[in-house]
Amino acid sequence: MGEDEKGAPRNGQEVKDYYGDYATLRVPEHEKRTFLNQLMVFLGVLAVWAAVFGGASMANYLDARGILIASILGSIALGVIAFLTGLIGSYNGVSTYVILRHSMGRFGSIAAGIVISGISAALWFAFETWLFGVILNGVFPESFLARVEVAAAWGGILMMTTALIGYRGLAALSYLIVPAWFLIIPLALAASISLKGGWDRLFAATPPEPAGLAAGITFVIGLYIVGATIAPDITRFSRRPIDGPLAWFVHVVFFMPIILIAGGWLQLLAPGSNLAAEMTAMGMGLAVLVTGILGQWSTNDNNLYSASLAWVNAVPKVKRWVWVAVLGVAGTIVAVAIALGYGISLEALFAFGTLLGTFIPPIAGVMIADYYIVQPLLLGRRDPRTRYSFGPGTVYGAIRWPGILGWAVGSALAYWLPQQYAQIPGAVVGLFTGLILHTLLMALSVKARIPYDVGKWVETETGW
Amino acid sequence: MNPEELKRRYTTYKALAGLLLFVVGLAAFASADSYRSHFIVAAVVTSVLVWLNSLRLSNCRNCSERRVGEIAVQGGWLWTSFSLAYASIVPAKIYGIEGAALALVEAISVALLLGGAYFLLRVKKETGAALTI
Numbered sequence A: 001m002g003e004d005e006k007g008a009p010r011n012g013q014e015v016k017d018y019y020g021d022y023a024t025l026r027v028p029e030h031e032k033r034t035f036l037n038q039l040m041v042f043l044g045v046l047a048v049w050a051a052v053f054g055g056a057s058m059a060n061y062l063d064a065r066g067i068l069i070a071s072i073l074g075s076i077a078l079g080v081i082a083f084l085t086g087l088i089g090s091y092n093g094v095s096t097y098v099i100l101r102h103s104m105g106r107f108g109s110i111a112a113g114i115v116i117s118g119i120s121a122a123l124w125f126a127f128e129t130w131l132f133g134v135i136l137n138g139v140f141p142e143s144f145l146a147r148v149e150v151a152a153a154w155g156g157i158l159m160m161t162t163a164l165i166g167y168r169g170l171a172a173l174s175y176l177i178v179p180a181w182f183l184i185i186p187l188a189l190a191a192s193i194s195l196k197g198g199w200d201r202l203f204a205a206t207p208p209e210p211a212g213l214a215a216g217i218t219f220v221i222g223l224y225i226v227g228a229t230i231a232p233d234i235t236r237f238s239r240r241p242i243d244g245p246l247a248w249f250v251h252v253v254f255f256m257p258i259i260l261i262a263g264g265w266l267q268l269l270a271p272g273s274n275l276a277a278e279m280t281a282m283g284m285g286l287a288v289l290v291t292g293i294l295g296q297w298s299t300n301d302n303n304l305y306s307a308s309l310a311w312v313n314a315v316p317k318v319k320r321w322v323w324v325a326v327l328g329v330a331g332t333i334v335a336v337a338i339a340l341g342y343g344i345s346l347e348a349l350f351a352f353g354t355l356l357g358t359f360i361p362p363i364a365g366v367m368i369a370d371y372y373i374v375q376p377l378l379l380g381r382r383d384p385r386t387r388y389s390f391g392p393g394t395v396y397g398a399i400r401w402p403g404i405l406g407w408a409v410g411s412a413l414a415y416w417l418p419q420q421y422a423q424i425p426g427a428v429v430g431l432f433t434g435l436i437l438h439t440l441l442m443a444l445s446v447k448a449r450i451p452y453d454v455g456k457w458v459e460t461e462t463g464w
Numbered sequence B: 001m002n003p004e005e006l007k008r009r010y011t012t013y014k015a016l017a018g019l020l021l022f023v024v025g026l027a028a029f030a031s032a033d034s035y036r037s038h039f040i041v042a043a044v045v046t047s048v049l050v051w052l053n054s055l056r057l058s059n060c061r062n063c064s065e066r067r068v069g070e071i072a073v074q075g076g077w078l079w080t081s082f083s084l085a086y087a088s089i090v091p092a093k094i095y096g097i098e099g100a101a102l103a104l105v106e107a108i109s110v111a112l113l114l115g116g117a118y119f120l121l122r123v124k125k126e127t128g129a130a131l132t133i
Helices: A035-046 A049-058 A064-092 A096-139 A148-165 A170-195 A198-204 A213-229 A243-269 A275-281 A285-314 A320-342 A347-359 A361-378 A401-420 A426-447 B003-031 B036-058 B065-089 B099-127
Strands: A395-400 A453-458
Touching: A035 A170, A035 A243, A035 A285, A035 B065, A049 A064, A049 A096, A049 A213, A049 A243, A049 A275, A049 A285, A049 A347, A064 A096, A064 A198, A064 A213, A064 A243, A064 A361, A064 A426, A096 A148, A096 A213, A096 A275, A096 A285, A096 A320, A096 A347, A096 A361, A096 A395, A096 A401, A096 A453, A148 A285, A148 A320, A170 A198, A170 A243, A170 A275, A170 A285, A170 B036, A170 B065, A198 A243, A213 A243, A213 A347, A213 A361, A213 A401, A213 A426, A243 A275, A275 A285, A285 A320, A285 B065, A320 A347, A347 A361, A347 A401, A347 A426, A361 A401, A361 A426, A395 A401, A401 A426, B003 B036, B003 B065, B003 B099, B036 B065, B065 B099
Parallel strands: none
Antiparallel strands: A395 A453
16 A cells, blocks of 8 residues: 555556656556546546437437447447456556556557557547537538538637647536536437427337448447447546446446437437437527537547547657647548538448447457456466556566457457448457457467567566 | 534535525426426436435545545536536527526526536635546
8 A cells, every 4th residue: 555655556666657647657546536436537428429429320220229229238238348447457557558568568558559549539539529510510500610611620629729738627627517418418308309209200210221230239339449448547546446347337338328319319300410400409509509519628628638648658759749739630630521521421420430349349358358367367367456567677578469369350350240241240249359369379378388478578667 | 624514514505506406497397388397307306416415425424624525526516517407408499488487597597507616616625625526
């Protein structure tokens, strides 16, 4: 405990927090938070219009029952995945990328970090900037400044600016928005369903391009799999090991379906519209502006922050503000391009969610396999608190090939199989392929005495 | 400051805020032309959640000043946020709340919102608890 209070890693040496936010170190005891605190943080991430639009995009492919089932099953799957990944974070008190050093090696963890946060979070910035334009267009359809591409352009620049100057006060906006969000959205949905013909019409409605339930589940998992994979980034702050993982499970299983179903059902009843536009038509423009602008802004600012942090961890010689500027400008350009290509159509969001659901779950699979199967059963490290070691002088493999191979093959199968058999959810395939392949290859490597690490990397004083 | 005294004061404020949220919901229910049931549900949910938090605060045994502040901040955000929800949704034309009734409901909501913001800042000042809990 004494070591923790000093902010020191496990081996007892006190270390300066060089990258900030304990990005490469164990979280000290005095910084740890309760279940409720973490639940609010997670709900703050979830309460954005992107999730509502995500639900809406399912209505192109699923009927009301399909949206309901896919939302619930996908959310439960996410809850289970993130509980397992989150528990690794809360036991060890370190971030996802640091955890991955043990299952993928030092270079593998850098590559995974870039894919998970450096690229995905930057793309989320672009998509949420575009959605900012979609929301404003729904509230002020006649205004030039609220044209989707125009609003995306100035919105992206403004969000980038606040991320650049590091205005942390924006984080408080999430706390203001979250409870209001879960009051406003169900009320708006209930009124909309009633206005658009009621429950009978909703359950009789058919999607324009019906697709299998598996595609819907993959989409739901893909929509938030990045969050589930990087759950340790938040759960590492847990006071008790169970706090963070349980908070993740509760927020995704009980709250995410509400948002997805709200977006999906309304889209099904009023194709071509969206909940923001419908709310505006019902006279709830103020509520849309409050939840849309404040919520979107505070969350998107954070996307850019996470993406820049991942790049700093990969290329530490370039300052964080340079990464924010580069990623912010690039993300804004991508947002404008999406706006010009898709307007307010949500097809782009479905494609993006599916793409994330293809390449990220295998990483979670490898992480889970390594901590819960490989370390205790193959390498004999039973105690979950001492299973992994971190800190200056710790030796990692430069590349741990079973983990890398599990990720690569899992991604390839998750991409290819659903194209051949539409009923197979790619995200689940990727997760289990990563999990099984990493376990089997490590078992083979241990039993046959084949080295599972290529090269080595010794952790420096900065945690690098 | 004495944590017990702070606890008592914050619990009282929150119990009052919960009551006012219930009153706002009831007033909206009484004056709405349509979808009145929505406001009954909202009144019960919002007030119960804020009351539960105040109960949690009052049952906090041997809590430090900072811990009292943390729990108070959580409830403070709830009440402030629900006030914002009422203030932004009640004017929607589908509910048909107009004239003096609308002005009254909006006035209480905005007062609760501002009161919530003040409460949060005061808790932060008195206990040192962070606002981003």
